Amino acid sequence: MLAKRVIPCMDVKDGRVVKGVNFVDLRDAGDPIELAQRYDEERADEVIFLDITATSDDRATTVELASRAAEELRLPYCVGGGFRTVASMRTMIAAGADKVSVNSAAVADPALITRAAQAFGSQAVVCAIDAKQVAGDANKWEVYVAGGRKATGIDAVQWAEEAARRGAGEILLTSMDRDGSRDGFDCALTRAVARAVDIPVIASGGVGSIEHFAEGIIEGEADAVLAASVFHFGELSIRQVKEYLRSQGIPVRL
Amino acid sequence: MIAVIDYHKGNLRSVERGLADAGAAVTVTDDADALARADALVLPGVGAFGDAMETMDELGLSAAVKGAMAAGKPFLGICLGMHLLFEAGVESATGQPVAGLGLIPGTVERLPREDAAGMRCKIPHVGWNTVEGDLVDPLFEGLEPGSHFYFTHSYRAPESATTIARTTHSIAFPCAVRFGERAYGVQFHPEKSSETGMRLLRNFVRIARS
Numbered sequence: 001m002l003a004k005r006v007i008p009c010m011d012v013k014d015g016r017v018v019k020g021v022n023f024v025d026l027r028d029a030g031d032p033i034e035l036a037q038r039y040d041e042e043r044a045d046e047v048i049f050l051d052i053t054a055t056s057d058d059r060a061t062t063v064e065l066a067s068r069a070a071e072e073l074r075l076p077y078c079v080g081g082g083f084r085t086v087a088s089m090r091t092m093i094a095a096g097a098d099k100v101s102v103n104s105a106a107v108a109d110p111a112l113i114t115r116a117a118q119a120f121g122s123q124a125v126v127c128a129i130d131a132k133q134v135a136g137d138a139n140k141w142e143v144y145v146a147g148g149r150k151a152t153g154i155d156a157v158q159w160a161e162e163a164a165r166r167g168a169g170e171i172l173l174t175s176m177d178r179d180g181s182r183d184g185f186d187c188a189l190t191r192a193v194a195r196a197v198d199i200p201v202i203a204s205g206g207v208g209s210i211e212h213f214a215e216g217i218i219e220g221e222a223d224a225v226l227a228a229s230v231f232h233f234g235e236l237s238i239r240q241v242k243e244y245l246r247s248q249g250i251p252v253r254l
Numbered sequence: 255m256i257a258v259i260d261y262h263k264g265n266l267r268s269v270e271r272g273l274a275d276a277g278a279a280v281t282v283t284d285d286a287d288a289l290a291r292a293d294a295l296v297l298p299g300v301g302a303f304g305d306a307m308e309t310m311d312e313l314g315l316s317a318a319v320k321g322a323m324a325a326g327k328p329f330l331g332i333c334l335g336m337h338l339l340f341e342a343g344v345e346s347a348t349g350q351p352v353a354g355l356g357l358i359p360g361t362v363e364r365l366p367r368e369d370a371a372g373m374r375c376k377i378p379h380v381g382w383n384t385v386e387g388d389l390v391d392p393l394f395e396g397l398e399p400g401s402h403f404y405f406t407h408s409y410r411a412p413e414s415a416t417t418i419a420r421t422t423h424s425i426a427f428p429c430a431v432r433f434g435e436r437a438y439g440v441q442f443h444p445e446k447s448s449e450t451g452m453r454l455l456r457n458f459v460r461i462a463r464s
Contacts, residue, residue, distance in 0.1 A: 002379065002381055003383065040448055046404075070267040074447070076446045169380065200378075223376060
């Protein structure tokens with residue numbers, strides 16, 4: 001039976017993990033590879049490196065990171081952040097990334113997903129969606145771009161459907177309302193998207209406790225759950241989360 | 255020396271590194287003569303069936319693989335590298351079947367979107383799934399039935415007499431085949447399957463040396 005995945009996400013700038021990492025026993029807590037290996041030992045199912053470097057000029061460090069990861073990691077990894085062209089995605093895949101995630105550029109040019117899926121296969125193309133609930137309508141969410149700063153007027157569920165139709169292999173769905181809140185995933189949003197598409201959905205944004213992981217999977221119907229700070233700060237270990245999920249009857253790899 | 259066959263569709267570094275860590279001397283090559291000299295071959299999985307076969311044929315790699323198989327060389331096909339072993343596959347620009355290496359009978363087809371009970375299944379099949387069967391083959395030595403491996407694919411191999419393990423996602427499909435004394439194909443990615451995958455690669459390297 002296919003296991004539900006638990007995925008730690010690392011924000012990376014100039015090849016270094018940003019947002020403090022609190023593992024005392026790491027030689028270099030800022031090294032994304034060392035951190036990813038640590039998560040591998042804890043049974044992370046894959047890792048996501050999100051490149052938050054502001055300009056594309058600094059991309060070289062992330063390409064370097066992707067090729068070091070191909071060398072050193074024994075688990076799949078996705079690189080996201082700032083891709084505008086198939087060529088830039090190709091560079092990352094050629095460096096060894098298993099998947100790339102696209103966000104703003106795909107909203108501006110949905111055919112980017114089509115072209116990327118044709119070039120690399122759907123399994124390598126993740127469509128990241130940042131969504132925010134529409135005021136006054138509990139069952140409507142709007143897509144935001146530019147790191148969540150810019151509203152688009154686009155319905156998040158419809159955009160997810162289009163991305164899937166165009167060949168995206170997975171949806172990485174972040175709730176802007178919940179991100180950083182520690183209130184748990186937006187399960188209504190996650191469920192609405194998970195039911196609308198035939199591809200896996202990764203829930204993101206809002207984890208503050210171990211119970212939230214199970215909620216994302218059971219109530220949100222997510223195929224995978226993503227978190228960052230609860231793992232980076234050592235509040236919860238991935239193994240602990242997976243043991244909890246198993247105790248709730250959810251299939252996981254341990 | 256194990257040759258990892260490069261058909262120009264992607265990065266083969268993790269396969270190369272995984273085999274090296276499993277104790278093998280490894281070379282990555284697109285040269286048919288190098289394949290003829292190698293002691294064992296690994297056909298990794300990147301790209302699409304039709305595309306991959308075209309490049310393999312152009313570079314003379316298809317003939318080199320068939321030659322190596324006729325000579326009884328150890329072989330491991332991974333993901334698409336397993337699919338290519340079959341007679342045909344429907345993963346092409348037109349959706350029409352394209353000829354494969356033809357070492358195992360049958361056609362590689364799309365995974366169904368629904369299981370027998372009509373339950374919808376997410377395709378691509380992405381993530382860690384269990385490998386079912388008795389797993390008595392030496393390739394799985396030290397691994398229990400129900401071990402998790404990492405899968406990422408939308409197509410699946412057909413049933414044949416070569417099936418040695420299965421995985422279920424919408425339907426039960428072959429996830430490992432043995433089509434010769436020391437010739438294997440696996441649907442999952444051992445190079446991306448953490449410790450479990452390393453164990454399988456070490457087993458293959460040992461089998462290749464035997």
